[in-house]
Amino acid sequence: MTASYAALRAQLDTLTTEAFRPELAEIDRLSTLEIARTMNAEDATVPAAVAAQLPHIAAAIDAIAQRMARGGRLVYAGAGTAGRIGVLDASECPPTFSTDPAQVVGLIAGGPSAMTLAVEGAEDSAELAAADLAALELTADDSVIGISASGRTPYAIGAVEFARTRGALTVGLSCNAGSALAAAAEHGIEVVVGPELLTGSTRLKAGTAQKLVLNLVSTVTMIRLGKTYGNLMVDLRASNEKLRARSRRIVALATGAPDEEIEAALDATGGEVKQAVLVLLAGVDGPTAAGLLTASRGHLREALARTAATG
Structure with a gap:
């Protein structure tokens, strides 16, 4: 045994993550279901x-x-x-x-x-x-x-x-x-x-x-950083049909607007969910929504507060 190997082994022996568990030494003799239950119980900790x-x-x-x-x-x-x-x-x-x-x-x-x-x-x-x-x-x-x-x-x-x-x-x-x-x-x-x-x-x-x-x-x-509105992913990037459907749903959950208004808002903002929500909740157009969000460092709640303060 080389000195470097001995030193490494000594280090590993001190690590909790490397510890040997004798009570599991015959786990391979258990049934598949018993092994799965044991592993699941470990994960639960x-x-x-x-x-x-x-x-x-x-x-x-x-x-x-x-x-x-x-x-x-x-x-x-x-x-x-x-x-x-x-x-x-x-x-x-x-x-x-x-x-x-x-x-x-x-x-x-x-x-x-x-x-x-x-x-x-x-x-x-x-x-x-x-x-x-x-x-x-x-x-x-x-x-x-x-x-x-x-x-x-x-x-x-x-x-x-x-x-x-x-x-x-x-x-x-x-x-x-x-x-x-x-x-x-x-x-x-x-x-x-x-x-x-x-x-x-x-x-x-x-x-x-x-x-x-x-x-x-x-x-x-x-x-x-303002990437969400409540628990909604309003900065979602819709790169496929599933995500485009999710974008529409997020706008609906955030605003309660009907489908045709959601589609119009997403069209007006190039599919940007956060901007579309601001369009619908604040009654502004797409470019105004974009400017408000820039001024608010991307925070939708802050942008909404700005519109309320100036409205």
Whole structure:
């Protein structure tokens, strides 16, 4: 056994996410239904672990939203499963909230090919993370979330450390207490989900926890930025027939207007849901609605308040 291997093994032995569970050592002898029930019961514990970190998550969201309101970007950085979850969450923002694809970015160690194939040594390189972020020309208005189940992945830690040198906001999301990643970041979020059903398979509970946290971060940040009206996705980008139907339904729920008025409002605004809602609720034309929303930084409630104040 080499010294480096021994050191790595010693590190893994200290991680909750890597712990062996002897009570599950014969899980392969169970029936399929029994295995499924066991795994489902494990998954049911994850939301409570996330709930324990909500104050830290909310503080990070407020800080991120402040920077994004100034034009900053949100960048996720991780390796393996953690990186894939970040890329997934980032890729869902443009169709859901009409964000520019460059506004929420997912970086995975090893680049796009690592989404489907493991890239040898990529997660072990802090320098690779620094290079990936340098290519984005990171600024102090940006926010970087390093994601790592273990909390010790060099790529995620390197991303946070480099981001701090550029004055960017930093968040470290891990699933072990006392992690190096959380210590390196301004905002540490440690969702301790415990040992996995399959020893060390952190795509399971740890991956679920990371997905839940990133759902919270992106969704609540977008709410803070005015991307919703109540619980309606008024910044939805209608890129197919299903989404065009959803757009009409959102306008209907927001305004209660009849179908023909909804169609006319969407036609007058080029299909922009938020503008169409403002047209119908404030009784203004399309260009006026667009101007009001620009003056209100995209916040529909603020735009409506402006029309009420001047009406």
